[in-house]
Amino acid sequence: MKEFILNCDTDGVRIDSWLAGNLEDYSRSYIQKLCLDGNVWANGIQVKSNYRVKTDDNIKVNVPEAEILDVEPEDIPLDIVYEDKHIIVINKPKGMVVHPAVGNYTGTLVNALMKHCGDSLSDINGVIRPGIVHRIDKDTSGLLVVAKSNIAHERLSEKLKTHDIKREYIALVDGIIYENSGKIDAPIGRNPVERKKMCVNTENGRNAITHFKVLERFQNATYLELKLETGRTHQIRVHMAYINHPIIGDMVYGRRKQKYKTKGQVLHAWRLSFQHPITGEEVKFETAVPEYFQRILSQLRENL
Template sequence: MKEIILECDTDEVRIDAWLSSSLEDYSRSYIQKLCQDGNIFVNGERARQNFKLKAGDNIVLNVPEPEMLNILAEDIPLDIVYEDEHIIVINKPKGMVVHPAAGNYTGTLVNALMKYCGDSLSDINGIIRPGIVHRIDKDTSGLLVVAKSNKAHEILSDKLKTHEIKREYIALAEGIIYENNGKIDAPIGRHHVDRKKMSVNLKNGREAITHFTVLERFHDATYLQLKLETGRTHQIRVHLSYINHPIMGDTVYGRKKQRFKTHGQVLHAIRLQFEHPITGEKLQFETEVPDYFQKLMEELRKTH
């Protein structure tokens, strides 16, 4: 059983709404189930899902350990950029889910890593996410670092929290962004209606900062370089949608009707920089612009 302790900072808000906005990894329906099972307490008393919180209330969540699942090792090719006994850096292809979850228990990066690494993966995150320090979305391609030892995992997780792991992305955004560079500073939390989505939430969101630089402009599209100062779920996708320049191909946060068949958002994690968790060596990795990205830019240049 995992215990989470929080203090409410808002008056007269439902506990299920506040907790799902404050805890990115837990949906509102899951919070409600915890309430129904008697696993959430406010000031020492069991709380129902419609309990109204007040500023200063002490909240304790008892989160059961995830159900053990038989995750299979699968012989799936990996694009390995770097590897030693402590870490492995992967260039993830577009369309690959990072770790198993409902509806995706095979074909994930974790399934591939279990075959490639055997028992040489950290087990801090349990059977579902062995070695996974940070994630990128299924339809986002690019670099991520995986921990092979628990010590490396703990240190990398701390570096992630203190923003010492530098991540750069490239994206194709809808419309023309006229500023050559800029900063999007807007807090992100759960969407107030669709709990599967994130949104800019000025009241209950967590700090989120994205820096962008324009690399090229096309007809009704802009090629961007983006740097994350924070790492919220779907941060780049939400922020670009917020400034009315959603990522091309993003049917969740962008246009429902797309001009091109992109099979998801055109977003690539192109650079990754951090200190090695054990040796302290400064490491920097960079990938080529992937083929699907290049082909779309060629199409845009033709129309431009």
């Protein structure tokens, strides 16, 4: 429990704003959540985030302790692209799950991060997803940023909401796309029949926009660069299937019979850029085309 006695200089300021300036490890949005959950008191009375503080107020704040994560650290090699005391950028391999789930508590990125980072991972996103700001699918490879401090996590999450984290992908899709570039603007929501799948859903879907640019055309496939304007679940995979150019290797949204042995969709998150949550510096990261992707590219080029 943290306790403060206010002075006259703070009279009339919103309590969430005042606490954000005095609890440096926590953002204003996290403090608003503390207020919403009944963890902030003024003079013994629970208050909301819009409470205006007064001189000599006695303010108490309860910051709940993080639950102990019942997932073991594992010595799994990580391809670390960048790391400092607030963030770590990982190039995730195809086949690795980002965070544990029921029946799958080992071999995940989180297991590896717990070993590498020890206790220095944000606990804001729950006990199963320490440090995880965003994720990419198991069979999608590429870059993602992980938060090591709570303040970094909060600020990165805000940037994700405002689409200020730029994510660029490369993919191989079925068929030939003749337009050199384009935009897919179609809302995405749960598939009403198959609830584990997403689909373009004009009635209950959320706004979703994907931009694409053709990098190379083959006999019956197209090599694309894709940029997310929004970040819905399975967005690129759903959008490409929607325009009848599903991603090669996608066993959920793509062709039932696959020509290439890919062990999942040929989709790679190859560029990531954002404003560093602490320094404010614009940071950009890029990875090479992974081996599994290069192998199929080579096969396609040989068939031209």
